[in-house]
Amino acid sequence: RKDGNAPKKIAVVISTLNNPWFVVLGESAAQKARDLGYETTIFDSQNNTAKEAEHFENLIAAGYSAVLFNPTDAEGSVSNVNRAKQAGIPTFCMDREVNSLEGPVTQIISDSFSGCVDLGQYFVRQMNKKGKYVELLGLVGDNNTWNRSKGFHSVVDHFPDLKMVAQQSADFDRNKAMEVLESVLQSNPDIDAVFCGNDAMAMGAYQALVSAGKADSVMVFGFDGTEDVMNAIKNKKIMATAMQSPKFMAQTAAELADKYLKGERNMDRKMPITVEVVTQDNISEFDAYGSEN
Amino acid sequence: MEKENIILRAENITKRFAGVTALDDVSIDVYAGKVNVIVGENGAGKSTLMKILSGVYPDYEGELLLHGEEVKFSNPKEAMKSGIAIIHQELNLIPYLSITANIYLGREIVDSFGMLDFKKMNQVTKELLARLDCDVPPTTLVSELRVGQQQQVEIAKALLEDAKVLIMDEPTSAITDAEVEVLFRIIESLKKQKVSILYISHKLDELFEIADRFIGLRDGKMVGTIENIVEANKDDLIRLMVGRDIDNHYVKEKSPLGEEVFRAEGIYLPKPTGKSEFLVNDVSFSVRKGEVLGIFGLMGAGRTELLETVFGLHSKLMVGNIYIDGQKVIIKSVMDAVAKGMGLVPENRKEDGLVLEMPVFKNISMASVEQTLKNGFLNLGLEIGLAKKYITDLNIKTPSPRQKVKNLSGGNQQKVVLSKWLATTPKILFLDEPTRGIDVNAKNEIYHLISNLAKEGLGVLVVSSELPEIMAICDRIIVMGESRITGEFSQKEATEDKIMNAAIL
Amino acid sequence: MNIKTTVIKFQSIIALFILCVVLALLSDKFLTPENGWNIMRQISINVCISVGMTLVILTRGIDLSVGSILAFSGAVAAGLLKYGIDIPSLNLYIGFTVFGAILGGILVGGGLGLFNGWMITRFKVPPFVATLAMLTIARGATMLWTGGFPITGLGEHFAFIGTGWFLGMPMPVWITIIVVAIAVIVTRSTKFGRYVYAIGGNESAARLSGLNINKIKIWVYALAGILAAVGGIILTSRLDSAQPNAGFSYELDSIAAVVIGGTSLSGGRGSIMGTVQGALIIGVLNSGLVLLNVSPFWQQIIKGFVILIAVILDRVNHPNED
Amino acid sequence: MNIKTTVIKFQSIIALFILCVVLALLSDKFLTPENGWNIMRQISINVCISVGMTLVILTRGIDLSVGSILAFSGAVAAGLLKYGIDIPSLNLYIGFTVFGAILGGILVGGGLGLFNGWMITRFKVPPFVATLAMLTIARGATMLWTGGFPITGLGEHFAFIGTGWFLGMPMPVWITIIVVAIAVIVTRSTKFGRYVYAIGGNESAARLSGLNINKIKIWVYALAGILAAVGGIILTSRLDSAQPNAGFSYELDSIAAVVIGGTSLSGGRGSIMGTVQGALIIGVLNSGLVLLNVSPFWQQIIKGFVILIAVILDRVNHPNED
Ligand SMILES: Nc1ncnc2c1ncn2[C@@H]1O[C@H](COP(=O)(O)OP(=O)(O)OP(=O)(O)O)[C@@H](O)[C@H]1O
Ligand SMILES: Nc1ncnc2c1ncn2[C@@H]1O[C@H](COP(=O)(O)OP(=O)(O)OP(=O)(O)O)[C@@H](O)[C@H]1O
Ligand SMILES: [Mg+2]
Numbered sequence A: 001r002k003d004g005n006a007p008k009k010i011a012v013v014i015s016t017l018n019n020p021w022f023v024v025l026g027e028s029a030a031q032k033a034r035d036l037g038y039e040t041t042i043f044d045s046q047n048n049t050a051k052e053a054e055h056f057e058n059l060i061a062a063g064y065s066a067v068l069f070n071p072t073d074a075e076g077s078v079s080n081v082n083r084a085k086q087a088g089i090p091t092f093c094m095d096r097e098v099n100s101l102e103g104p105v106t107q108i109i110s111d112s113f114s115g116c117v118d119l120g121q122y123f124v125r126q127m128n129k130k131g132k133y134v135e136l137l138g139l140v141g142d143n144n145t146w147n148r149s150k151g152f153h154s155v156v157d158h159f160p161d162l163k164m165v166a167q168q169s170a171d172f173d174r175n176k177a178m179e180v181l182e183s184v185l186q187s188n189p190d191i192d193a194v195f196c197g198n199d200a201m202a203m204g205a206y207q208a209l210v211s212a213g214k215a216d217s218v219m220v221f222g223f224d225g226t227e228d229v230m231n232a233i234k235n236k237k238i239m240a241t242a243m244q245s246p247k248f249m250a251q252t253a254a255e256l257a258d259k260y261l262k263g264e265r266n267m268d269r270k271m272p273i274t275v276e277v278v279t280q281d282n283i284s285e286f287d288a289y290g291s292e293n
Numbered sequence B: 001m002e003k004e005n006i007i008l009r010a011e012n013i014t015k016r017f018a019g020v021t022a023l024d025d026v027s028i029d030v031y032a033g034k035v036n037v038i039v040g041e042n043g044a045g046k047s048t049l050m051k052i053l054s055g056v057y058p059d060y061e062g063e064l065l066l067h068g069e070e071v072k073f074s075n076p077k078e079a080m081k082s083g084i085a086i087i088h089q090e091l092n093l094i095p096y097l098s099i100t101a102n103i104y105l106g107r108e109i110v111d112s113f114g115m116l117d118f119k120k121m122n123q124v125t126k127e128l129l130a131r132l133d134c135d136v137p138p139t140t141l142v143s144e145l146r147v148g149q150q151q152q153v154e155i156a157k158a159l160l161e162d163a164k165v166l167i168m169d170e171p172t173s174a175i176t177d178a179e180v181e182v183l184f185r186i187i188e189s190l191k192k193q194k195v196s197i198l199y200i201s202h203k204l205d206e207l208f209e210i211a212d213r214f215i216g217l218r219d220g221k222m223v224g225t226i227e228n229i230v231e232a233n234k235d236d237l238i239r240l241m242v243g244r245d246i247d248n249h250y251v252k253e254k255s256p257l258g259e260e261v262f263r264a265e266g267i268y269l270p271k272p273t274g275k276s277e278f279l280v281n282d283v284s285f286s287v288r289k290g291e292v293l294g295i296f297g298l299m300g301a302g303r304t305e306l307l308e309t310v311f312g313l314h315s316k317l318m319v320g321n322i323y324i325d326g327q328k329v330i331i332k333s334v335m336d337a338v339a340k341g342m343g344l345v346p347e348n349r350k351e352d353g354l355v356l357e358m359p360v361f362k363n364i365s366m367a368s369v370e371q372t373l374k375n376g377f378l379n380l381g382l383e384i385g386l387a388k389k390y391i392t393d394l395n396i397k398t399p400s401p402r403q404k405v406k407n408l409s410g411g412n413q414q415k416v417v418l419s420k421w422l423a424t425t426p427k428i429l430f431l432d433e434p435t436r437g438i439d440v441n442a443k444n445e446i447y448h449l450i451s452n453l454a455k456e457g458l459g460v461l462v463v464s465s466e467l468p469e470i471m472a473i474c475d476r477i478i479v480m481g482e483s484r485i486t487g488e489f490s491q492k493e494a495t496e497d498k499i500m501n502a503a504i505l
Numbered sequence C, D: 001m002n003i004k005t006t007v008i009k010f011q012s013i014i015a016l017f018i019l020c021v022v023l024a025l026l027s028d029k030f031l032t033p034e035n036g037w038n039i040m041r042q043i044s045i046n047v048c049i050s051v052g053m054t055l056v057i058l059t060r061g062i063d064l065s066v067g068s069i070l071a072f073s074g075a076v077a078a079g080l081l082k083y084g085i086d087i088p089s090l091n092l093y094i095g096f097t098v099f100g101a102i103l104g105g106i107l108v109g110g111g112l113g114l115f116n117g118w119m120i121t122r123f124k125v126p127p128f129v130a131t132l133a134m135l136t137i138a139r140g141a142t143m144l145w146t147g148g149f150p151i152t153g154l155g156e157h158f159a160f161i162g163t164g165w166f167l168g169m170p171m172p173v174w175i176t177i178i179v180v181a182i183a184v185i186v187t188r189s190t191k192f193g194r195y196v197y198a199i200g201g202n203e204s205a206a207r208l209s210g211l212n213i214n215k216i217k218i219w220v221y222a223l224a225g226i227l228a229a230v231g232g233i234i235l236t237s238r239l240d241s242a243q244p245n246a247g248f249s250y251e252l253d254s255i256a257a258v259v260i261g262g263t264s265l266s267g268g269r270g271s272i273m274g275t276v277q278g279a280l281i282i283g284v285l286n287s288g289l290v291l292l293n294v295s296p297f298w299q300q301i302i303k304g305f306v307i308l309i310a311v312i313l314d315r316v317n318h319p320n321e322d
C-alpha cells in the first residue's frame, strides 16, 4: 500500500532533553539520519522508563524502520528493545548500554565507569594521594549516578589519605550543586577537591567556591564535556572533566543504522567509545561535545 | 401533667464551647404527644440543647433520661435508633445527590448482595413527599430544588423513621405558608400517634397556632415554662424570652417623603436556560427619599432575584432601566451599584454578607475602606473609630470591635451588615429578609433602625415573607407573584387578605 | 432529555471522538488495532491511579503522593520477590512467591495510604499537605529500600502481569478493566460509594447524618494507596525492573485525567467513567502527538492547552458550580 | 495576652528557634555568620516565589506554575541580554541592556501570571487546573526558547544581582528583603491587601460588598508571576546561566513554606512574615541536613516529617478552622 518513494523513518529516543548533553546527542543523531535521507523524530523519555516504554509502543505502531536509542536504564530498557526487535525494528544504543547482548543490533557506549576510573586516577595524581574531598552525586535513583561514583571510588578508595568528608546529592542540577556545596563548605571549609557526577554540578560547585573565595584552592572535577566546562577548563577554573563524545556516538549510530537498513549485517555487538579525560593540559585537543567524526 | 407523660428529660445540662457557656445547668421535660416549644433570643442556647438531645454533641455535663432511663448518644445515628430525630436549623443536604439519596443517607436499604436498592428507596421517598404535598420526582437532585422544597426534604428525612421524639429547629424559616399548613397538619397527625415534638421558631404568630406548652431559655439558662397555653398571650411569651416587656406592636411612624431617589423600569431577568422564561418579568417600581417600600411575595416569587438584578449581579442577562435621583444610570456590576449609592443586605448573611473570620471592624469598613485611608494606607485608628461609631449607633453587642464576627449572635451580625452599608452613606438600601432567624428583641431594634434611616432621608426597600412585619414597617407595599408585580397597596389600604390574594394570584 | 443536555452529558466522549477523528485523518497509523492496544496499555497505569484519585477528589481531597507510593510499592514487590526478607543477624530468611510479593507491595501501598488518611482525619492536616509530605517520605523510603538501584530480573511469571496476553487482551488492560468495573459498581451502587459523594458534597451534613466521616476518608486514602500500588506492580512487571525514580509527577497526570473527566475539585460531583475518558483523552493525545511527529517541546505546550480547553468546556456546561 | 496565645502567635518562630538550637548543638559550624548568609541567600529565591504564593493562597487559590514561570522568565532575560531580538527576515535587531533584559523577563513572568488569572476569573477554570496547564505550557515554552541548552556567559553586571554584595549584605538578600517589606505593607496596610484577605475569607460576601473580585485575583496571579520572574532572574544571575530545567518542583517547596508559615490553604488566614519563617525553617533544615552530612535518602524522609509536624502544630493551635 505504501509507495516505495516515501522516505523511511528513524526514531531517536533520548532519555531526557532536560540536559544539554542529551539534546546534543539527540539532535546530532537526528541530523545525521536526516542527512542520510531519513525522516526522523526525537522522543523525550523524561528520564522515565515507563514513558520510554510508551514511546517504543507508539513508534512500533507508527511503523518506524529503526531506533537510535539512548536508554534510561540498563535493565529497565531491555524489555523495550526486545519489543522493538520482535516487531522487526532494529535498535542502536548510544551512550548508555542495555544489559542484553541480543536485543540491540549494536551498542555504541561511552563507558561511564571506566571514564571515571581514568578520571579517578587523574584525581589521585592531582591530589598527591592525600587530602579531603566532597562528592556530589547526581539523581540518586539514576544508574549513571552510581556507575560514575563507583568507577571513581574503585580507584580513589585505595588511597587511605584521600578522605571523602561529604557525599551529597545535587540531582545533576547546577543550582542545587551550588547550594549543597555552600552548606558543605560551612562544615568543611578545608576541602581540597570536589568530584561532581556531571558538568552542570561542576559549574554550580565552582560558583559556590567562587563566592566562598576558595576557587583557587579547591579543585573541581566534572563529567560530560559540556561547553561551559570546556571553557572553564581552558580558563583554568575547573581541573578536568571526562569527555564523552555525543556527536560522534550519535553520528556513528546513525551511520550504522543506515548500513543495516541497506542490508549490512556484519556489526560488532558493542562498540565502546573511550571516554577521555580532558585536563587543562590537553584541552586544546578537544571541542565541546567531542569532535564531529 | 402526670409523670408518665414525660418521654424525654434533660437534667442539669451544661455545655461549654471555647470561651462561651452555651448552656448552664438546664433541665427540661418533654411531654409525649405534645408540641413542646422552646423559645429564647438568638444565642440563648436552643439549638445547642437540641443538638445535645439528638446526639450531635456527645460531650456535655448532665444527663438525658429517655423513658426514665439514662441514655448517652455518641452520634446522631444512635439518637435516631432510640427514636429521636431532628430537623436542623441550617439545611443539611448534599447538593449533588438525589432527594432519595439524601433522605436515606446513613440508613440506605441494601439488597442481599450489599447493593443499594434504588427501587424500594425511591418508592418510599415518593410516598413521603406525597404526604408533604410535594410533587417532585424522588430522583431529582437536591441542588435543583428551591430552598422551600429543600426544607421539605429535610422534613421528609425526619419523618422517614417513626421517631418518638421529633425536633424541629426553625423548620418554617424558608417555606411558604401553604407548605407551613401541610407541616402543621402533619404535626397534628403525629401528635395523635403520641409522637412528641420539640419545636423552635422566632415567628410568634405560628407558635400560638401549634404550641401545647412553652419552655423559655435565656442566656443559656432555663427560665421557666408556660403550661397553660390558653390563657397566655404574646406579651407573656416575650416576657419569658426577654425577661421584660417589649412593645411588640411596632408601627412605623410616618415621616415626610422627599423626591424620588430610585426608579427601576421594565426590569427583566431571563432564566439562563430557557429563552422565554423569566425570573424577573417586567418589574417597575420607584422609591422616594424617606420612604420604606416593602416587597411581599411567597417564597420563590422572584424578589431576591429582583434585588440582585438591580444591584448589578446579573448585568449580562438583565434588561431594563434604572434611575437614581432622576438620572439614568448604567449598572454593570455591584461596584457600579455601590458607587451610585446603593447597598444590599443579603438574604443569607453568613454566606453572602459577612467574612466570618474577620473582626467586626473590618467587616464594617469592607465596602467603604477608602474613608479610612491616610496617605494611601489603611489607618487602624480611623477604621476602629468608624466601627465604634456604628457599634454605638446601632447598639451592636460585641466585647470589642476586634471580636471575630462569627462569635456574634444573629441579630448583632445583621447589624454589622447594616453598618457596612451605612458606612458607605448610601442613598438607597435594599434589605432582603432582614429579620429572618432573628429574635423578637433584635427584630424590634431593626424595625426602629429602618424607620430612623428613612427619617434621615434614605430610600429603603424591604423584602419580607412575613405579612405582619411588612404591614407594620412599610409606607407602601408591592406584591410579587411568579416573577411579576401583582399588586400595590399603601399602608392604609393594605390588609392581610388583599395582600395574600395578590400574592397567590 | 433534549439535545443540549445530551451533549453536556457526553461531552468528554464527544471530545474524545473528535480527537480520534482528527488523528485518524492526519495519520493512517492511528486507527490500527495495535495502536488501540498500545493506547489502552499505556493508560492502564494512569487509569488505576486515577480511579483512586477520583475517590479522593470526590471527598474534596487530593493525593499528591500516588507517584511515590507507586514507586515504593513496586520496589517492595520486586525486592521481596528477588531477595525475600533476609536478616542474617536473626538468622531469618523469608522467601516470597510472585503472589506473596505482589501482596506485600499492595499492603505497603495501602499502609502508606492509611497513614495519609490518618494524618488527614486524626490531625486535620489538609490533604494537600499530608500527601505532599508523603510524596517526599515515600520517595526517600524507595531510595533507602533500593539503595538507589533498580531491582531487575524478576522472572517470567511476574513479567506476565505487565506484558502477557489473556483471551486476546493484554493483562494490564484486564486488570484495569476489573479495577474500573469494581469502582463503578462501588461508587454507584454501594453505601460506601454514596458516602464518598456525600462527604464531598457537604461534609457537615454527612456528619449530622451519622456517617463515620473519618473511617470513610481513611478508607478512601488507603484505596488510593492500594491502587497506586497496583499501578506500581503493573509498571514494574512491564519493565521487568523496579525503578527508584518511577512514578515521578504521576500525580499531575492523574489529577489531569480526573479533572478532564469532569470531576469537580471541590468534591461531590464526578464519576469513574468520566475519569476513564479523561485518561483516554490524555493517552490518545500523547500517542497522537507522537504519531504526528510533533516536537517534544511543542507537545508540552499543546497538552497544557488541551487541559485548559477540556476544563473550560466543562465550566461552560456547568456554569453555576464552583 | 496570656502565655498560651503568645506561644500560638510565635509558633513558627519557636519551631525555627528549636531547630536552630538543635543544629547548633550538633554542629559547631552552624552558628557562623557565613552560614547565616548562605542560608539567607539560598532561601531568597524561595521567599520571593512564596510571597506571591502567599497572596494566591490567601485568596483561596493555588499556583503550580511558579517553577516553570521562573525558568521561562530567567531564560527570556538571559536570551534578551545575550542575543537580543534578532529577526533577520525583517532586518530587525534589538539589543538589550541588563536593565532592559530584566524588565523583559519580569514582563514575561507577569504576562504568564496574567494569563493564569484570566483563565481563572474569566473562564472559571479552577486555579489548580489553570496553573497546572501553565506549568506544562511554560516548561514547553522554555525548551522552545532555549532549544534545550543553557544560556550562559551573561556578563559581570548581570552576575552582580545574584552574587554581588552591597553594604555588607548579598544582593539576593537585599532584593528579598525589599520584596518582603513591600509585601508586608501591602498585605497589612493597603486596600488591595485587605481585599485579598476578604476574598479568601468569603468571596461571595466580598463580591456583594462591591469589590472587584476578578481584577484583584488577576492582579494576585500576575504578582505571583512577577515574583516568580524575580526569582528566576536571581537564579539565572547566581548561576550565570539560564538552565532550561530550572525551577523544577519549586511550586511544592513554595507551598510548603507558605503552609508551614501558618497560612491556611482554605484562604483568608495567614501572613507574609509567617511564610518567611516557613521558608527559613525549610532553608535551615536543608542546610543543616547537608551540614550534618545526612544521607540524601534520609533527608527526604526527614523533610517530609518536618512538614507534617509543623502543620500539625498549626492545627493544634487553630483547631476550629478547616
Ligand atoms: N460550635 C460552637 N462553637 C462555639 N460557640 C458556639 C458554637 N455553637 C454555638 N455557640 C454559641 O453558643 C451559644 C448558643 O448558640 P445556639 O445556636 O444554641 O443559640 P440559639 O438559641 O439556637 O440561637 P438562634 O435563635 O439564633 O438559632 C451562642 O452564644 C453561640 O454563639
Ligand atoms: N440560581 C438559580 N438558577 C435558576 N433558578 C433559580 C435560581 N435561584 C432561584 N431560582 C428560581 O427563581 C425563582 C425565584 O427565586 P427566590 O426563591 O430567590 O425568590 P424570592 O421571592 O426571593 O424567595 P425567597 O423568599 O425564598 O428569597 C424561583 O422559582 C427559584 O426556583
Ligand atoms: Mg438556633
Ligand SMILES: [Mg+2]
Pocket (backbone or CB within 6 Å): B303, B304, B305, B347, B432
Ligand atoms: Mg429571596
